Amino acid sequence: MPNVLAQPDDAGASGPQRANTVVLVLALGGIVVSLMQTLVIPLVPRLPALLGASAADATWAITATLLAGAVATPVVGRLGDMYGKRRMLLVSLVLLVVGSAVCGLSDTLPPMVVGRVLQGLAAGVIPLGISIMRDELPADRLGSATALMSASLGVGGALGLPAAAFLAERTDWHVLFWTSAGLGAVVTALVLMLVPESAVRSGGRFDLVGAAGLSVGLICLLLAISKGADWGWTNARTDVLFGAAAVVLVLWGWWELRTRQPLVDLRTTARRQVLLTNVASAVFGFAMFAMSLVLPQLLQLPAGTGYGLGQTMLVVGLVMSPSGLVMMAMAPVSARISKAKGPKVTLMLGAFVVAIGYGLGTALMSEVWQLVLVSSVIGAGIGLAYGAMPALIMAAVPVAETAAANSLNTLMRAIGTSISSAVSGVVLAQLTITFGGLPVPSQDGFRVVMAVGASAAVVALAIATFLPARRPASDAAVSRTAAAPAKAPSAG
Known part of the structure; x- marks a missing residue:
């Protein structure tokens, strides 16, 4: 039987300042880890030349991170429940720093892939951070804090793209990875100094x-x-x-x-609320990624195609960055809606807004400002939905399984984005025009991908309607220990 050593229901006793500090440090950690995923985007066309590898082999610098993150997320979540979430958070951050340093020292493909694997092993930081918040924060802060932490995945990606493009264009490319290492080291130090270790442990054998x-x-x-x-x-x-x-x-x-x-309690995972939230998360992850694939290509294609905007990677980053700011701004809104109406309603609303954003995108793609509008609307929907997902998960799982359950939910989103990348790639490869003697994605291809993204958001909305009607998130948070096993009396 799991053994919950303690549950800090009086987490707010040390005052709101301590709670604010924990939230800010954990959210910063989430942003830094998500930066790692966009770090190499400006380098992708140059990687074969930089690393002396073929174009096909160079893609392993991206694929390796995806695979490592998928493996690490559920494993680290379970280890966090067993041995301490802060401890595993620190391990993940140290792996990020070491991986970034290895990449910073790389000039060939093999060490770059090793470094990117180590960076990918840090993917569990966001679900671990959400789980620490559940253990440490007072109930009235939990909703907005977990919404911000969940949104940090998109925030870091959106804000990191222009920064990475700027550095890649004006400095040696190794600076990107040394910057990542420095930020990781700062967050590691802040976690050591300011984030407490939760006493909530499940114990048991791995x-x-x-x-x-x-x-x-x-x-x-x-x-x-x-x-x-x-x-x-x-x-x-x-x-x-x-x-x-x-x-x-x-x-x-x-x-x-x-x-x-x-490792994963499938009986808990099969509960209606957990199962449907995870399925909706995978579909939502599919919908979310279409924007990240379509907008940069539209912006960078030559104007001579008739629909490309002929912009630099730096402009691409600046166009995408408002969506990250919107996600961050929507985190408290998501929490307020969940408190008033329940996270089910928030998830449905987020999916609806994303569908509207993609619908706009099928028609508005001829000017830079139009793509800023489209990405911001989609970002608003993502911010709403991502804030609701951990609330739905945590309301339905025992407190001793929080990290594992949140990690599985994060993994489902990652699987959705991977499938989206493959499907969108197939669509864009099939619907092409010839420009400069080479095939490039056609405008109809981009519209189809946008329409597929809108359809996926509608499917996520439909799935969310079958979630059980629950009391508002704030009430669920107050009773979050109800599902936890009883604490054994002290022998002493």
């Missing part, structure tokens, strides 16, 4: 077989999705990976249902 099985299954699945377009969707390697993923994940599920202390 499910090594479950961790290995899930890791293998996810690597096979995401590798097939991310490399399928390069290898061919009917290529033997792609088919073998998809088949292996299916077999391994089925066997993993069988093991998890039969072991006493599973």
Whole structure:
């Protein structure tokens, strides 16, 4: 049986200043980790020349981070529940710093891939931060704090793109990674000084077989999705990976249902609210990524195509950055709506706003200001929805499983974005025009991807309607210990 050592219901006793400090430090950590995901975007066209590798091989600098993050997120979440969330948060941040330093010292592909793997292993920072907030913050602060932490994924990505583009254009490219290492070191020091270790622990034995099985299954699945377009969707390697993923994940599920202390409690995950929230998160992650793929290409395509805007990567970053600011601004709005109406309503509203944003995008793509508007509307919807997801998860899982449950939800979003990347890539590769003797995505291709993004948001909205009607998030937070196992009397 899990053993919850303590539950700090009086977390606010030390005053609002301490709570504000914890929130700010954890949100900063989330932003820094999300920066890592956009850091290499300005370098993608130059990576083969910079690393002396083929274009196909150079993509491993991106794929490696995706695979490492997918493996690390659920594993680190479970370890956080067992041995301490702050401890695993620090481990994740140290891996980010070390990985950034390795990349900063790299001039060839192998060390770059190693560094990017280490950076990807830090992906669990955001779900760990949300879980620390649940343990440490007073109930009246929990909703807005978790909404801000959840939105930090998009905030860091949106704000990091113009900064990375600026540095890549004006300095040596290694500076990008040394900057990441420096920011990671600052956050690590702040966590050490200002974030307390929660006394909420589940204890137990780590499910090594479950961790290995899930890791293998996810690597096979995401590798097939991310490399399928390069290898061919009917290529033997792609088919073998998809088949292996299916077999391994089925066997993993069988093991998890039969072991006493599973990596992921599938019975808890199968609860209606948790299951539907995770499915909606995957679909929402699919919808979210379409913007990140379409807008930069539209902005950078030559004006001679008739629809490209011929802008630099720096302008791309500046166009995308308002969406990050909007996400941050929507975090308290998301919390207020969840407090008044419940997080189910907030998630539905967020999906609706994202669908509206993509609908606008199918028509408004001929001017820079139009793309700023589209990205900001979509960012507002993402900010609303991302704030609601952890509230829905935490209201339905025991307190001793918070980190594992939030990590699984984060993983579902990542899987959704990976599938979106593959589907959008196929659409844009099929709908092309010839410009300068080379095929480039057509305007109709961009419109189709926008329409697919809008459709995915509508599907997420439909799924959210089946979530059980719940009391507002603030009431759920007050009773968040109800699902936790009772604390054993002290022997002393």
